[in-house]
Amino acid sequence: MSPLAAVLTLLACAVLTWVLRVALVVAVPADRLPERVREALPDVGPAVLAALIVGSLVHGGGLLALVTPTPAHLALLAAGAVAWRFRSLAAPMGVALLVVLAATLVP
Amino acid sequence: MLAGVLVINLRLLLYAAALQPRFTDQPTWFRWLGPALLIDQTFALASALPAEVTGARFRRYWWTAGATMFVGWLGSHLVGVVAGPLLPAWLPLDITAPAVLVGLLVPHLKRRSGAVAAVGSGVVAAAASTLPTGVGTLLGALAGLLAASVVGALVRRRRVAA
Numbered sequence: 001m002s003p004l005a006a007v008l009t010l011l012a013c014a015v016l017t018w019v020l021r022v023a024l025v026v027a028v029p030a031d032r033l034p035e036r037v038r039e040a041l042p043d044v045g046p047a048v049l050a051a052l053i054v055g056s057l058v059h060g061g062g063l064l065a066l067v068t069p070t071p072a073h074l075a076l077l078a079a080g081a082v083a084w085r086f087r088s089l090a091a092p093m094g095v096a097l098l099v100v101l102a103a104t105l106v107p
Numbered sequence: 108m109l110a111g112v113l114v115i116n117l118r119l120l121l122y123a124a125a126l127q128p129r130f131t132d133q134p135t136w137f138r139w140l141g142p143a144l145l146i147d148q149t150f151a152l153a154s155a156l157p158a159e160v161t162g163a164r165f166r167r168y169w170w171t172a173g174a175t176m177f178v179g180w181l182g183s184h185l186v187g188v189v190a191g192p193l194l195p196a197w198l199p200l201d202i203t204a205p206a207v208l209v210g211l212l213v214p215h216l217k218r219r220s221g222a223v224a225a226v227g228s229g230v231v232a233a234a235a236s237t238l239p240t241g242v243g244t245l246l247g248a249l250a251g252l253l254a255a256s257v258v259g260a261l262v263r264r265r266r267v268a269a
Contacts, residue, residue, distance in 0.1 A: 013112045020116055021142035024123040025130045033124065039259065040252045043224035044125040045154045046215035047251030048118050049208050050225035051232035051244040052147065056205045058236045066233035072202055079206040083213035092213075096206035100199040 071103035115241035118248060122150040129153065129165055137166055144173030151211040219262075220255040227254030 001009070031038075057072055058065035078099045079092035122145055130138050152172050153165075160168060194200070215221035228251025235243035 009108060012109060016109060016112055017116045017119060018143055020113075020119040021123055021145045022139060024120055025127050025142050026138050028124075029127065029131060031131075036256060037124070040256050041125040041127075042154075042218075043215075043220050043252055043255040044121045044248070045151055046212055046221040046225040047228040047248040047255070048121060048147070048244070049151065049212040049215070050228040050251060051247030053205045053208045053212065054229040054232040054247065055236055055244050056208075058233050060236045062237050063230070063234050065236070066229070071199075072205075075202050076205055076209050079209045080213055083210040084216075087214065089207055089210040092210040093203045093206045096202045096209075097199060100202045104197065104199065 071100045074103060075099035111240065114239070114245065117241070117245050119145060121248060121252075122147075126150065126153055129156075129161070132161065133166065141166070141169055144169065144177070146176065147208070148176055148211070149173050155214060220259050223258045224251040224255035227251040 053076065054066060057076065061068075075096035079096040082088070082095045083092045123142060126142075126145070130141065133141070149169070149172050153169065156165070156168065212225060216225060228247040230247075231250035232243045232247025235246045237243075238246070
């Protein structure tokens with residue numbers, strides 16, 4: 001791919017994602033969405049976040065990878081417990097790092 | 108390539124729909140430009156805001172959160188490129204990204220519908236993780252929303268019947 005084609009492709013990607021961001025803000029006001037859809041909107045956050053977390057945990061391994069315990073599973077559970085107690089973003093990160101380190105170093 | 112970008116980022120449509128009420132009474136320029144800063148982290152921060160934060164207060168919050176993420180994101184990449192080779196290879200840095208997402212997710216789990224959405228989404232995202240990148244995330248999120256909606260309707264029906 002030539003440098004010009006690469007820049008144009010990046011620009012096209014930027015425009016595409018911007019359209020995805022503004023489409024429902026500008027074009028379709030929330031009060032025009034069906035009631036069932038409006039009721040579901042507060043759950044968009046947990047639904048997408050959980051999907052992103054699980055995706056990075058199973059690495060394409062399917063349901064089996066979700067239920068097969070690994071240090072990463074343990075680390076994210078520990079991170080969740082810390083986040084539940086302290087409402088912090090740095091603490092879960094630190095705890096997860098320590099748990100994986102400990103699981104890796106302990107034979 | 109554009110198709111891949113589209114699938115991976117379709118969740119932005121869900122984010123935009125969820126945040127739309129925050130943008131309803133904003134000036135036109137903000138409704139067109141503000142969503143440019145919509146990413147996973149700014150969505151999570153904004154959706155945790157009390158409903159009273161509207162108008163100019165929301166705009167200040169949004170620009171501050173977005174600018175902090177933008178500068179922090181680029182700055183972190185720069186630091187990573189420079190410091191990465193100096194860090195020991197055994198440091199399990201891969202776990203930090205999902206751990207931050209866990210930190211953003213956990214407050215939502217204190218609501219029943221949020222917990223149902225997360226569990227439904229996680230199970231389907233795992234099952235669909237063998238599909239092309241981004242598809243599992245999208246299917247998981249939609250399944251989670253459906254599960255929360257169904258459970259919510261069942262709970263309401265039981266209350267009415269009681």
